[in-house]
Amino acid sequence: xxxxxxxxxxxxxxxxxxxxxxxxxxxxxxxxxxxxxxxxxxxxxxxxxxxxxxxxxxxxxxxxxxxxxxxxxxxxxxxxxxxxxxxxxxxxxxxxxxxxxxxxxxxxxxxxxxxxxxxxxxxxxxxxxxxxxxxxxxxxxxxxxxxxxxxxxxxxxxxxxxxxxxxxxxxxxxxxxxxxxxxxxxxxxxxxxxxxxxxxxxxxxxxxxxxxxxxxxxxxxxxxxxxxxxxxxxxxxxxxxxxxxxxxxxxxxxxxxxxxxxxxxxxxxxxxxxxxxxxxxxxxxxxxxxxxxxxxxxxxxxxxxxxxxxxxxxxxxxxxxxxxxxxxxxxxxxxxxxxxxxxxxxxxxxxxxxxxxxxxxxxxxxxxxxxxxxxxxxxxxxxxxxxxxxxxxxxxxxxxx
Numbered sequence: 001x002x003x004x005x006x007x008x009x010x011x012x013x014x015x016x017x018x019x020x021x022x023x024x025x026x027x028x029x030x031x032x033x034x035x036x037x038x039x040x041x042x043x044x045x046x047x048x049x050x051x052x053x054x055x056x057x058x059x060x061x062x063x064x065x066x067x068x069x070x071x072x073x074x075x076x077x078x079x080x081x082x083x084x085x086x087x088x089x090x091x092x093x094x095x096x097x098x099x100x101x102x103x104x105x106x107x108x109x110x111x112x113x114x115x116x117x118x119x120x121x122x123x124x125x126x127x128x129x130x131x132x133x134x135x136x137x138x139x140x141x142x143x144x145x146x147x148x149x150x151x152x153x154x155x156x157x158x159x160x161x162x163x164x165x166x167x168x169x170x171x172x173x174x175x176x177x178x179x180x181x182x183x184x185x186x187x188x189x190x191x192x193x194x195x196x197x198x199x200x201x202x203x204x205x206x207x208x209x210x211x212x213x214x215x216x217x218x219x220x221x222x223x224x225x226x227x228x229x230x231x232x233x234x235x236x237x238x239x240x241x242x243x244x245x246x247x248x249x250x251x252x253x254x255x256x257x258x259x260x261x262x263x264x265x266x267x268x269x270x271x272x273x274x275x276x277x278x279x280x281x282x283x284x285x286x287x288x289x290x291x292x293x294x295x296x297x298x299x300x301x302x303x304x305x306x307x308x309x310x311x312x313x314x315x316x317x318x319x320x321x322x323x324x325x326x327x328x329x330x331x332x333x334x335x336x337x338x339x340x341x342x343x344x345x346x347x348x349x350x351x352x353x354x355x356x357x358x359x360x361x362x363x364x365x366x367x368x369x370x371x372x373x374x375x376x377x378x379x380x381x382x383x384x385x386x387x388x389x390x391x392x393x394x395x396x397x398x399x400x401x
Contacts, residue, residue, distance in 0.1 A: 003103070004028045008037035015040075019106045058123035061160075063097055065153045072146035081142070082108060100124060113137055128273050131290050135281040145280050152276055156269075159356065163363060170370045177378040184385055185210075185217040192389050203392055210388035242298070250299040261362060266300050267327045268355040275348035285312050288320075300326050317344070331355060 004025060007017045016037065022028035025042055032039050059067070067088055074084035082105055089101035100121060107117035115134035118125040129149060136145030189210060203211070239245045253259045270291045277287035288311055292304035307320040318336035321327050327335075331351045338347030 003106075005043050005099075006032060006037075006039055007041040008032055008039050010038075011036055019103060021110075059097065059100070059125075061153060061157045063094070064124070064129075065150055065157060067092075067097070067101070068146050068150040068153060072143055072150055075143035075146060081114060114142070127290050127293055128277065131277055131282055131286070132280045135277070139281045148276055148279065152272065155272075159360070162360065167367065170367055170374065173371065173374050173378075177374060177381075180378075181381055181385075182217060182221065185214045186221060189214040189385065189389070190218065204388070206384070206388045207392055210385060246298045246302070249297045253297065253299055257366065261359065261366075262297060263300070263326075264328065264355055264359040264362070266295050266297050267331060268352050268359060270295050270304060271327070271331060271348055271355065272352035275345060275352055278345045278348065284317065288317070328355065 003019050003021050005017070006020055006028065007015065009015055020028045020031055022031055028042060029039050032042075070088045070091065071084055074087060075081070079087070085101050085105040085108070089098045089105070092098040092101065104114075104117045104121070107120065108114060113134070115130050115137055118133060119130045132145050132149055133142070136142045239248055252262055273291040273294050274287050277290060278284065282290070285308060288304070289308045292301055292308055295301040295304060303324040303326045304321075307324040307326070310320040310323060311317060315323075316336075316339055318332055318339055321335065322332050331354075334347055334351040334354075335344070338344045341347075
């Protein structure tokens with residue numbers, strides 16, 4: 001049922017606010033009046049999407065990490081859950097986050113478990129989060145589970161930041177190079193070459209090629225940019241269809257360098273998720289199903305779902321993952337050894353950590369090779385432009401001599 005935030009006043013003149021569940025706004029006012037409250041303001045808590053889920057503003061990774069870390073600290077200090085949620089809400093400066101925590105506390109007061117209360121906000125708390133909390137509620141180690149979730153989220157955030165920072169300089173270099181070349185071809189080269197054209201001088205082939213490129217940039221440069229932007233927009237709209245997106249993700253895995261990076265990144269994410277869920281007490285089949293759901297690439301997700309089916313039919317984890325062809329051989333060997341030794345949880349964490357380090361090293365190597373490659377390419381383009389301009393000048397000097 002929809003939920004409404006209200007501000008009301010009692011018969012004694014005391015102000016109060018809270019959340020009321022009702023069929024609609026009129027029903028909410030009737031319920032509040034039945035409680036002896038005079039309604040001053042009433043608004044829907046959140047709108048309902050077509051699927052029926054309540055959709056609050058989604059939490060960013062940093063906001064979720066902060067909330068999780070605060071809850072872990074308060075719960076490990078033996079503070080009751082309801083008080084911890086209200087304390088976290090009071091500490092939050094962002095109004096949507098504060099209201100989200102109050103809504104979670106309200107659902108717990110209505111008799112829901114914490115995992116079910118968090119599950120009503122799927123854009124804020126992903127399935128991994130809710131499954132870990134549900135397992136921790138059964139085992140009674142809720143504070144430790146929030147601590148593990150906070151560390152996991154922080155590690156993911158640091159990994160994303162390292163990749164973004166590593167890509168900043170190459171992207172700036174590439175964009176600056178393209179802008180400089182476009183400026184030279186569009187404004188500088190035509191004025192310089194026009195002098196030779198007016199003198200009816202025979203131009204070298206290199207200069208003629210440069211003139212043709214310059215004319216193309218001046219006439220069709222903006223049109224090409226508009227075409228590229230339109231193509232990206234159309235591609236984005238087409239990829240909203242699951243079947244096309246699945247085929248596109250399968251193509252990505254077959255690309256020479258990008259495919260290996262994507263495969264390693266998704267494998268590390270899935271195995272790290274599996275390790276956290278198993279350490280929280282989630283059954284292996286359910287943990288692998290949730291780990292498959294966090295994989296972004298749809299082709300790899302379908303393979304992992306096949307591994308879930310094989311595992312539920314009695315196959316071993318290593319054998320199921322080997323048939324799915326989703327993990328690197330080293331990770332499969334580590335998982336198989338861990339199953340035989342009975343140390344699956346610890347070994348999964350080590351395998352994910354090793355894969356993340358290998359992936360970071362591969363990305364760093366690619367970025368380190370990209371920078372000199374861009375410099376060499378930019379130097380070659382500038383050399384071509386300079387030679388195309390200087391060759392007619394040298395020919396003119398020879399004729400004068």
